[in-house]
Amino acid sequence: MSIFKKKDNKGVGYISAKTSRKISKFNRKVTKKLEREREDAGKDPELYTTTMKDPNNVVEFDNVCTYFFTDIGTVRAVDGVSFDVPKCSTVGIVGESGCGKSVTSLSLMQLLQRPSGQTVGGEIRFNVGDGKALNIVKTPTAKMQQIRGNRISMIFQEPMTSLNPVFRIGQQVNEVLELHHPEMTPEEVKARTLEMLELVGIANKEGVYNMYPHELSGGMRQRVMIAIALACTPELIIADEPTTALDVTIQAQILDLLRELKDKINSSIMLITHDLGVVANMADYVVVMYAGRVIEKGTAEDIFHNPCHPYTIGLMKSKPVVGKQVEELYNIPGSVPNPVNMPNYCYFKDRCEMQCDKCKGQYPPEIRISDTHIVSCYRFMEQGEVVGYPKSTNVEEL
Numbered sequence: 001m002s003i004f005k006k007k008d009n010k011g012v013g014y015i016s017a018k019t020s021r022k023i024s025k026f027n028r029k030v031t032k033k034l035e036r037e038r039e040d041a042g043k044d045p046e047l048y049t050t051t052m053k054d055p056n057n058v059v060e061f062d063n064v065c066t067y068f069f070t071d072i073g074t075v076r077a078v079d080g081v082s083f084d085v086p087k088c089s090t091v092g093i094v095g096e097s098g099c100g101k102s103v104t105s106l107s108l109m110q111l112l113q114r115p116s117g118q119t120v121g122g123e124i125r126f127n128v129g130d131g132k133a134l135n136i137v138k139t140p141t142a143k144m145q146q147i148r149g150n151r152i153s154m155i156f157q158e159p160m161t162s163l164n165p166v167f168r169i170g171q172q173v174n175e176v177l178e179l180h181h182p183e184m185t186p187e188e189v190k191a192r193t194l195e196m197l198e199l200v201g202i203a204n205k206e207g208v209y210n211m212y213p214h215e216l217s218g219g220m221r222q223r224v225m226i227a228i229a230l231a232c233t234p235e236l237i238i239a240d241e242p243t244t245a246l247d248v249t250i251q252a253q254i255l256d257l258l259r260e261l262k263d264k265i266n267s268s269i270m271l272i273t274h275d276l277g278v279v280a281n282m283a284d285y286v287v288v289m290y291a292g293r294v295i296e297k298g299t300a301e302d303i304f305h306n307p308c309h310p311y312t313i314g315l316m317k318s319k320p321v322v323g324k325q326v327e328e329l330y331n332i333p334g335s336v337p338n339p340v341n342m343p344n345y346c347y348f349k350d351r352c353e354m355q356c357d358k359c360k361g362q363y364p365p366e367i368r369i370s371d372t373h374i375v376s377c378y379r380f381m382e383q384g385e386v387v388g389y390p391k392s393t394n395v396e397e398l
């Protein structure tokens with residue numbers, strides 16, 4: 001939107017009172033319209049029921065655009081993101097801070113901060129069986145409440161803030177079961193909670209059942225979070241930096257536990273992390289994000305043994321390797337473009353050490369360089385087949 005690009009003699013980043021009023025008016029108009037459309041879509045199941053492109057996927061993200069309508073303009077946090085999560089697999093999502101990893105997962109859970117945060121374009125298809133899918137972008141809140149915590153659950157980064165400090169552990173695990181399985185008796189709920197606590201490796205399950213979160217260590221609390229997330233045997237577990245708050249040995253235990261439990265209940269994991277070591281250990285597929293877009297995706301083997309996008313290559317170089325002596329770890333020069341005012345060429349161009357003549361053109365397409373490996377970079381134009389273009393949503397046309 002042109003008003004967001006306004007620069008005046010007060011310097012970059014200055015917004016006059018008049019522009020600020022214009023932005024607020026525009027935001028109110030757009031978010032009101034989007035909220036109304038969401039309400040209308042909820043009345044007709046046809047509008048949010050769709051079909052999976054591939055029934056072997058649990059979730060398909062298809063050109064998803066999630067924007068925040070803020071006082072300084074529209075932040076394109078996730079802008080044309082497409083990738084699949086196959087059944088019974090782990091998909092690692094990596095990228096630097098602020099690239100849109102959490103917003104992608106919050107869009108899937110419909111947990112965006114509304115009304116300012118809105119998924120304005122694309123489809124998120126969640127497999128509900130028989131080839132049918134729900135388009136989460138349009139699914140009404142009441143329907144979403146049946147799915148959240150039940151068929152898709154999330155493990156957050158900080159277990160102390162995710163657990164309620166005034167309720168006992170047992171009550172907090174029971175609550176999920178009571179909500180999604182009203183047919184269970186209180187005795188059955190308690191038995192299942194104790195079973196879950198045992199499953200996640202808590203030895204003193206009866207004692208912990210009656211404890212408050214502050215009585216547990218960080219690792220124990222994260223185990224409880226996993227018990228809550230897995231209580232209803234979800235088809236998809238989203239783990240957003242599940243081990244960042246834990247020390248390395250506990251981190252390894254929690255990741256082993258997650259992997260083991262995933263196989264026990266045949267679910268898939270969407271694992272969000274900065275830590276390439278964690279991804280290398282856990283993931284079957286890797287999606288690399290940069291500035292709200294997917295710049296490379298493939299199997300873990302593709303990404304770790306044949307990284308192709310200059311950003312992924314930089315990420316790999318900046319990873320410390322045990323036993324390798326280096327003077328200084330590599331860092332990628334420059335910084336991410338302003339999310340309110342993205343360039344119309346490759347978002348990585350201003351930091352790229354491998355750019356060529358073609359890079360002056362529009363944002364690069366998605367190029368398939370093997371059956372499983374896709375990269376958005378002009379360097380591969382001759383070596384692969386163009387399979388798509390990430391598309392932004394024009395907010396002025398909403």
Ligand SMILES: Nc1ncnc2c1ncn2[C@@H]1O[C@H](COP(=O)(O)OP(=O)(O)OP(=O)(O)O)[C@@H](O)[C@H]1O
Nearest residue numbers: 068075077096097098099100101102103104113339
């Ligand atoms: N509520 C919000 N209002 C405005 N902008 C937001 C909001 N939440 C996120 N953003 C913006 O969206 C972009 C993506 O944020 P996100 O939290 O997804 O990053 P991330 O990749 O998860 O980073 P990290 O690794 O630090 O967790 C950032 O530019 C952020 O500033």
Ligand code: SF4
Nearest residue numbers: 346349352359377378
């Ligand atoms: S398209 Fe060009 S500028 Fe962008 S990452 Fe590839 S080589 Fe670098």
Ligand SMILES: [Mg+2]
Nearest residue numbers: 101102103240
């Ligand atoms: Mg995050």
